[in-house]
Amino acid sequence: MTAKVGIPRGLFFYKLYPLWKTFFEExxxxxxxxxxTSKRILDDGVKSCVDEACLPVKLFFGHVINLKGKVDYLFIPRLTSISRNEYICPKFGGLPDMIRNSFDNIPLVIDTEINLRKKKENEIKAVLETGRYFSSDDAAIIKAYEKALESYGNYKKQIESGIFPGDIIDKKLAVLKKPQENALNIAVIGHAYNLYDRYANMDLLRKLKNMGVNPVTVEMLDSGEIDSYAKTLNKQMFWYFGRKAVGSALSISNNENMNGIIYIMAFGCGVDSFVCDMAERNVRNRRDIPYIVLTIDEHSGEAGLDTRLEAFIDMIRWRKKNEADVSAYG
Known part of the structure; x- marks a missing residue:
């Protein structure tokens, strides 16, 4: 009987799912x-998770509940670091324990630690540890991982071409609209799980497209350029995402084709609470570009977000047409 591995559609799902999927299938x-993600999944997550957790963690709990009874294993890696000398949010490291202590009768949790902060060799160690749940042949495990890396590389290329991760994963490529030539180019910065979960962000990227905007996310930018701009900071960022966010913001601020920046953060996110401010301050020091921070939480009313989004886009269009020399922030 084929073993079933469950992957919750949350947190690093939109960043790494094709890698994980190919690896396990191989x-x-x-x-x-x-x-x-739906209201049911959100409600289940809110009820089962601690109050002080951020929205993405609560949603992750809801997705775990959605998988109960359907799989033999739950893949919830203990993500400590995915890049040298940088960390992931500490909630990622504690997630397997949070899940185990919150639910009864859940499938076996595969909680391999992924910690590349000091040694790149730890990557292969984590791969072998995970693969040995299903195979005793280390060579076959490495071969499966090589296939997974190939699949992941293709996935990243598709995103860089302007396709949203969710559309790639759900195979909706045929219905995508091409970017409009004369549309505004607006950068949307944030964690992948905030940018691409359509329920969590109230379908913000689609709303921008419907407004005649070309949304450009962090994953669509050149990673080498992001890293180069991040190195101009006074010291190395402690957080992996902090480097990506600030580096992206600086890259965008030096691109005259970009008309504005939207930073999406989840209420209660400790990392974003200072990274979004740091990104804005660095952008302000370099260029007069419209910048707005939108905060999402478990409340599902869309009116407030829609109003701010529409006002922001209208302001950019008015400024571009009538008063290009007027400051974007007073």
Missing amino acids: LGTEVVVSDQ
Whole structure:
């Protein structure tokens, strides 16, 4: 009987899912993904998670509940670091324990630690540890990982071409609209799980497209350029995402084709609480570009977000047409 591995549709899902999916399938397992985020999943997550957790963690809990009874294993890696000398949010490291202590009768949790802060060799160690749940042949595990890296590389190229991760994963490429030539180019910065979960962000990227905007996300930018701009900071960022966010903001601020920046953060996110401010301050020091921070939480009313979004886009269009020399922030 084929083992079923469940992958919750949350947190690093939109960043790494094709890598994980190919790896497990190459080892002969069936990969099962939780349903699209919905009110039911959000409500389940809110009820089962601690109050002080941020929205993405609460949603992750809801996705775990959605997978209960459907799979033999839950893949919840203990993500400590995915880049040298940088860390991931500490909630990622404690997530497997939070899940185990919050639910009864859950499938076996694969909680391999991924910690590349000091040694790149730890990557292969984590791969082998995970693969040995399903195979005793280390060579086959490495081969499966090589296939996974190939799949992941193709995934990243598609995103860089302007396709949203969710559309790639759900195979909706045929219905995508091409970017409009004369549309505004607006950068949307934030964690992947805030940018691409359509329920969590109230379908913000689609709303921008419907307004005649070309949204450009962090994953669509050149990673080498992001890293180069991040190195201009006074010291290395402690957080992996902090480097990506600030580096992206600086890259965008030096691109005259970009008309504005939207930073999406989840209420209660400790990392974003200072990274978004740091990004804005660095952008302000370099260029007069419209910049707005939108905060999402478990409240599902869209009116407030829609109003701010529409006002922001209208302001940029008015400024571009009538008073290009007017400051974007007073």
